[in-house]
Amino acid sequence: MPERQTAMPPLVEIRNLVKYYPIRGGILLKEIASVKAVDRVSMTIQQGETVGLVGESGCGKTTLGRAVLRLEEPTSGEVLFEGENILTYNQQQIRTLRKQMQIIFQDPFSSLNPRKTVSHIIGEPLLIHGVKNRHERNEKILEMLRVVGLRKEHMRRYPHQFSGGQRQRIGVARALILNPKLIICDEAVSALDVSIQAQVINLLKDLQEAFGLTYLFISHDLSVVEHVSDRVAVMYLGKIVELAKSKELYHMPLHPYTQALLSASPIPDPGLKRERIILKGDVPSPIDPPPGCHFHTRCLYKQDICHQAEPELKEVKKAHEAACFFAGKVGRTTQ
Amino acid sequence: MVTSKRKKSPEDRHPLLDQLSQMWRNKTAVAGLIIVAGFVLAAFFAPVLSPHDPVETSLYDQIKPPFWADGGTKKNILGTDDLGRDILSRLIYGARVSLIVAVVSVGLAFVLGTLLGSVSGYYKGALDNVIMRIMDIILAFPYLLLAIVVVAYLGPSLQNAMMAIGITYIPRFARIVRGSVLEECEKDYVMAAKAVGAGDWRIIFIAIIPNCLGPLIVQTTLSFASAILDAAALSFLSLGAQPPTPEWGAMIAKSRALILRAPWVMTFPGIAILLAVLGFNLLGDGLRDALDPRLRD
Numbered sequence: 275m276p277e278r279q280t281a282m283p284p285l286v287e288i289r290n291l292v293k294y295y296p297i298r299g300g301i302l303l304k305e306i307a308s309v310k311a312v313d314r315v316s317m318t319i320q321q322g323e324t325v326g327l328v329g330e331s332g333c334g335k336t337t338l339g340r341a342v343l344r345l346e347e348p349t350s351g352e353v354l355f356e357g358e359n360i361l362t363y364n365q366q367q368i369r370t371l372r373k374q375m376q377i378i379f380q381d382p383f384s385s386l387n388p389r390k391t392v393s394h395i396i397g398e399p400l401l402i403h404g405v406k407n408r409h410e411r412n413e414k415i416l417e418m419l420r421v422v423g424l425r426k427e428h429m430r431r432y433p434h435q436f437s438g439g440q441r442q443r444i445g446v447a448r449a450l451i452l453n454p455k456l457i458i459c460d461e462a463v464s465a466l467d468v469s470i471q472a473q474v475i476n477l478l479k480d481l482q483e484a485f486g487l488t489y490l491f492i493s494h495d496l497s498v499v500e501h502v503s504d505r506v507a508v509m510y511l512g513k514i515v516e517l518a519k520s521k522e523l524y525h526m527p528l529h530p531y532t533q534a535l536l537s538a539s540p541i542p543d544p545g546l547k548r549e550r551i552i553l554k555g556d557v558p559s560p561i562d563p564p565p566g567c568h569f570h571t572r573c574l575y576k577q578d579i580c581h582q583a584e585p586e587l588k589e590v591k592k593a594h595e596a597a598c599f600f601a602g603k604v605g606r607t608t609q
Numbered sequence: 610m611v612t613s614k615r616k617k618s619p620e621d622r623h624p625l626l627d628q629l630s631q632m633w634r635n636k637t638a639v640a641g642l643i644i645v646a647g648f649v650l651a652a653f654f655a656p657v658l659s660p661h662d663p664v665e666t667s668l669y670d671q672i673k674p675p676f677w678a679d680g681g682t683k684k685n686i687l688g689t690d691d692l693g694r695d696i697l698s699r700l701i702y703g704a705r706v707s708l709i710v711a712v713v714s715v716g717l718a719f720v721l722g723t724l725l726g727s728v729s730g731y732y733k734g735a736l737d738n739v740i741m742r743i744m745d746i747i748l749a750f751p752y753l754l755l756a757i758v759v760v761a762y763l764g765p766s767l768q769n770a771m772m773a774i775g776i777t778y779i780p781r782f783a784r785i786v787r788g789s790v791l792e793e794c795e796k797d798y799v800m801a802a803k804a805v806g807a808g809d810w811r812i813i814f815i816a817i818i819p820n821c822l823g824p825l826i827v828q829t830t831l832s833f834a835s836a837i838l839d840a841a842a843l844s845f846l847s848l849g850a851q852p853p854t855p856e857w858g859a860m861i862a863k864s865r866a867l868i869l870r871a872p873w874v875m876t877f878p879g880i881a882i883l884l885a886v887l888g889f890n891l892l893g894d895g896l897r898d899a900l901d902p903r904l905r906d
Contacts, residue, residue: 345803374807385797388624389819399805432624448805 283357284318285456285488286342291315291351293341293400299559314351316587319456319586324489326484326503326520328416328496328535330557334512335492339458343375344368355456358473368464373403376449382441382463386433392419393429395508396447403452403520418447421484422477439470443477450481450585458490463498475502500524508532511568512560513586516601518594528601551605575604596608614883620818625822628638631899638895641767644888659698660686663855667693672871690864690874692784697857700881706856708884710771710840710849711833717775719829722782727813729783730790741787744780752777760848767856770849774839778832789821823900834889841882857882 291314294308294500309336319325326348327335341348343358352359360371379385396418397411405411416426422443433441442462443502449457459478463471475498481487493499499506499520506523508516508531527533534551541548558564564571566581573580579599587597596602632638651658669694674681681688721789745808747755759773762778793799794817802816843849849857852863857878864874 294698325673341799343804345800369806369808372804377804379797379801381797385801386818387798387802389822390816398802398807402808402811407627434624445801450803452805 277597282321285321285356286319286490287352287354288315288317288338288342289354290330290353291338291341291353293346293348294349307561310512310563312319312348313563314343315512315514317359317507317514318518319488319490320481321455322486322488323493323504324502325510326499326506327490327492328494328499328506329509331494333509333555334560335494335509336460337492339377339490339492342456343377346378369402371454372399375456375458376452376454377458377460378442378445378462380464380559382438382445382465383433385445386441388433391430391432392424392436392444394445395433396451399452400424401446402487414451414512415447418451421423421481421591437470438466439473442466442470442474446477446481447473447514447566450485453485454487456488456490458492460492461494462491464493464495471498478502496536501506508535511557511563513568513597515569515598516596517587518596522591522594528594528596528607529569529598530573530600531604532596533605534574575600610854611897619844623631625819627902628823629896630866632895635895635898637891638898641888641891641893641895644884645892648704648708648885648888651701652708655705659695659701660684660696661695663702664696664853665694669693669807672867672874675872675873679858685851687877688871688873690860691867691871694855696860696874696877699748700877702855703857703860703878703881704885706850706854707837707840707882710767710774711836711889714774714836714840715778715829715832716773717772718782719825721775721816722779723786723825725779725837726783726786727790727818729785731794731809731813731817733791737787738763739781744783745801747777748780749778756839756843757846757848760843765848765851767844767850767854770840770843773843774836777839780834781832782825785824786818786821789824793817795822827897827900830889830896832895834886834893837885838882838887 285591291312293312294310296305297307297309297536298304299306313334315338320564322465324495327338329335337346340346342353344353344363346362351361355371355374360368361458363371390398393412393415399412400414405414411538412429415429418609419426420430424443424447426438428436428440431504432442436444437493442465462478463474466474478489479502489502490501491502493500505518507514508529511580516523516527516532518528523532524536527536534553537548537551552572555572556572564581566579566583567573567576568578572574577599583599585597585599587595590596622676632642667689670689672691673685673689673693675688676683678688685695687700689695692697723746724741729737745753750758755777756770756773759776760769763769763772784798785859785883790813799816802812807816828882840849841856841861844858845862847859847862850860860878861875864871867874
């Protein structure tokens with residue numbers, strides 16, 4: 275993947291994005307607590323790059339992706355898309371913005387409406403955005419089907435007549451037909467077989483080159499993310515703990531959590547010996563996250579300061595950010 | 610098992626049609642369909658099929674028994690009532706009245722119930738609470754009593770009976786639709802529709818509702834049966850069809866005095882109601898089996 279210029283203004287800039295889900299209780303349904311799904315996250319996505327977002331299930335990566343698209347209303351913060359804060363947009367503006375940013379879902383079975391034909395599913399975005407002429411729509415649908423590797427006769431079929439991989443291609447075609455700039459791949463290949471995963475990933479890569487797409491690639495699969503991403507962000511309990519270029523992050527993780535995560539990822543080489551970092555305990559509840567550093571309850575290197583103050587995500591090395599007081603000073607610095 | 614069954618169908622049929630074709634394997638459903646089809650045909654071709662004018666009285670033919678009994682004639686196959694009207698003709702025209710009542714009242718409940726239920730399930734929150742509590746209030750009344758109140762307020766007529774029945778049937782549609790919509794809203798295709806910029810109405814009525822049609826079709830069919838029964842009950846209480854409209858419930862009510870002397874006057878409309886309700890119920894059960902994947906083997 276070619277090197278990107280950092281001087282260009284970012285396509286997306288997320289500033290202090292927060293998404294809390296209220297938990298209501300009592301007779302008057304007052305808010306008694308909240309699930310802190312995304313907690314003051316800031317990051318940028320450059321035009322044309324692929325940013326990977328990894329983390330355990332429940333760490334808020336899907337919520338972050340959806341909040342960026344405003345499919346979930348963020349509680350506070352800013353999302354700048356091409357320099358404009360889209361969180362101040364009204365419904366009409368948001369609908370226009372949908373042309374620019376799309377999403378590919380994890381489950382290829384529930385993400386396609388079972389009662390609609392493929393041409394309806396792929397053509398609906400066009401219809402909504404003003405392509406009323408059926409002939410014109412059909413031409414674009416056909417073109418999209420060709421782009422994602424499906425055939426003309428698939429148009430009149432229903433989703434249940436396709437395999438998982440084919441369905442995911444339909445989902446890709448639906449996301450692409452409006453010619454968006456940003457596509458959020460929310461675990462887009464996690465539900466597929468490994469061989470099909472590779473096909474879909476290669477398709478996504480080809481499409482990125484052909485259409486100049488920008489991806490936010492959300493996944494819990496570290497090796498897939500390493501393969502597709504220019505930069506990778508690691509999330510833990512609603513926060514980004516580390517953000518760096520893909521190669522750098524995988525070879526020199528600075529945050530203890532990233533180190534543990536990477537050591538847990540299997541390597542297809544039985545001869546290779548390496549020390550696994552075993553984390554103790556469970557992920558704390560996002561309703562009541564621990565004070566200070568969210569990770570201190572499980573961290574191998576915690577000090578007093580870790581449960582008194584919260585480390586900010588800051589540049590430890592060039593273009594390598596981590597949220598740890600001892601980033602780069604603890605654990606293994608190479609893998 | 611569902612998918613294996615589906616994969617066998619090579620044509621690109623609409624999934625709902627695919628499921629509905631399952632119904633042909635169910636013998637009771639087919640029996641129900643035949644009975645219902647018989648009533649629909651009778652209602653549609655009433656002027657052709659009925660041998661006499663249903664409201665024409667005849668002083669010479671009062672209380673004639675059916676043709677197989679003593680004193681019966683081929684002229685009035687099922688006999689005549691106390692005003693000498695031909696019972697068979699009245700039954701055939703009565704099918705028309707019953708079906709109209711069923712279609713109009715269930716149609717009203719279907720449209721309003723679906724609208725309220727889908728809005729309730731989609732927007733959730735306070736609106737959902739308000740709508741569903743109103744539905745609970747309607748449900749809390751014995752529905753016949755509620756219908757009687759509505760009719761008593763609006764005045765007895767067939768139109769008001771239809772409206773009363775329709776209103777009392779709204780909650781069952783609203784609840785079913787709300788439940789299905791709540792379930793469908795969790796699926797990613799709803800999020801996907803939102804993501805491509807679809808408006809709320811488009812999401813509800815073009816994306817979600819077609820996926821809730823299964824239980825709705827079943828509920829509609831079963832409601833036809835109870836609407837026919839309720840219309841007959843209201844007419845029996847002279848709160849529905851007014852004489853001389855040939856309505857089955859009203860026919861039974863009018864012949865109560867003759868129950869010992871001429872039981873057939875009352876029996877035949879009773880059988881007609883029984884068959885119509887049975888037909889719709891069998892069809893409804895069959896549809897439920899065909900459309901509910903959990904019940905399929």
